[in-house]
Amino acid sequence: MTMTTRKQQIHDLLKSIETGDPAPVAVVHPITYIQHNPETHEGGEGLASLFKRLSKTNPRVNLVRVFEDGDYVFGHTEYDFASTKIGFEVFRFENDLVVEHWDNLQPKPAEPNPSGHTMTDGPTEPTNLAKTLENKEIVRSFVDDILVNGRMERLRGYFDGDSYTQHNPQIGDGLSGLGAALEEWAAQGIVMKYDRIHRVLGEGSFVLVVSEGSLAGSHTSFYDLFRVADGKIAEHWDTIETIPPREKWKNDNGKF
Secondary structure, eight states: OOOOHHHHHHHHHHHHHHHOOSGGGGGBOTTTOEEOOTTSOSOSTTHHHHHHHHHTTOOEEEEEEEEEETTEEEEEEEEESSSEEEEEEEEEEETTEEEEEEEEEEEOOSSOOTTSOOSSOSOOSOOOGGGHHHHHHHHHHHIIIIIITOOGGGGGGGSBTTBOEEOSTTOOSHHHHHHHHHHHHHHTTOOEEEEEEEEEEEETTEEEEEEEEEETTEEEEEEEEEEEETTEEEEEEEEEEEOOOGGGOSSSSOOO
C-alpha cells in the first residue's frame, strides 16, 4: 500500500486503537477537531485515553485501502472489537493536523455475498491518477442519475455490459445481480432511497460518495466506494448505517 505522509499518519492513528500508543493521536488538533460520528463525544483531547482504554480489549484494526484527495484522507477499514465491522473513515486536514472526521460502519456478515466477494477484498491501489477529476464526475453523475433521481434508462451507460464486481453483502455481480436484489427487496417491501449527495472524494480509479437517504423507512447514511476502469464503473464497495435519532446524539455536529 503506497503511503504519503498524511496517509501514514491516518494509518498510525487508526492502528493506535489496537496498540494503545498515544503518539499518533498528536495528528489530531486538540481544540478545533470536529467529530461527526453522532455516537462519539466532541473534541480530540480525549482520543489518546479512549484509544488506550480500547486497546485493553484486544481490538484488531485493518486499514484495507487509504486514499488522499486534497485536504482529505479517506480509508476503508475492518475493525474487530466485540464484533467485526467494516467502515469508511474520512479525515480533513488543515495544514499538518486533522480537524474534522466522518465515518460510516456496518456489521461484517459471516458469509461472502452471492458472488463470493467480501466487503473488503479486491484491488487496493489507485491507478490512472491523472483521471481523478474525470472519474469523480462519472461516479457523481451515476449516483445522481440512478440512485438519487431514478433515471434507470441511463443505467447501462455507466457499465461495460454486465461486467461489474459487487461487494455489497446482499448483491451479486453484474447488473443482473443488482436487478435480482432490487426485485427481491421490492417483493419484501424494502425501499432504498438516496436523497442527497454530501461529498465526492477520489484518487485515480477510486471514488467515494457520501450520501444521505433512507432504507426501509430509517434515516440512513450511504458510503459508496467505486472503482472506475476505462470510463465505466467496474467495482463497488459500500457501508450502510442507520443514523440515530437526534436525541441520542453525543455531539451537535451532525452525521454529514
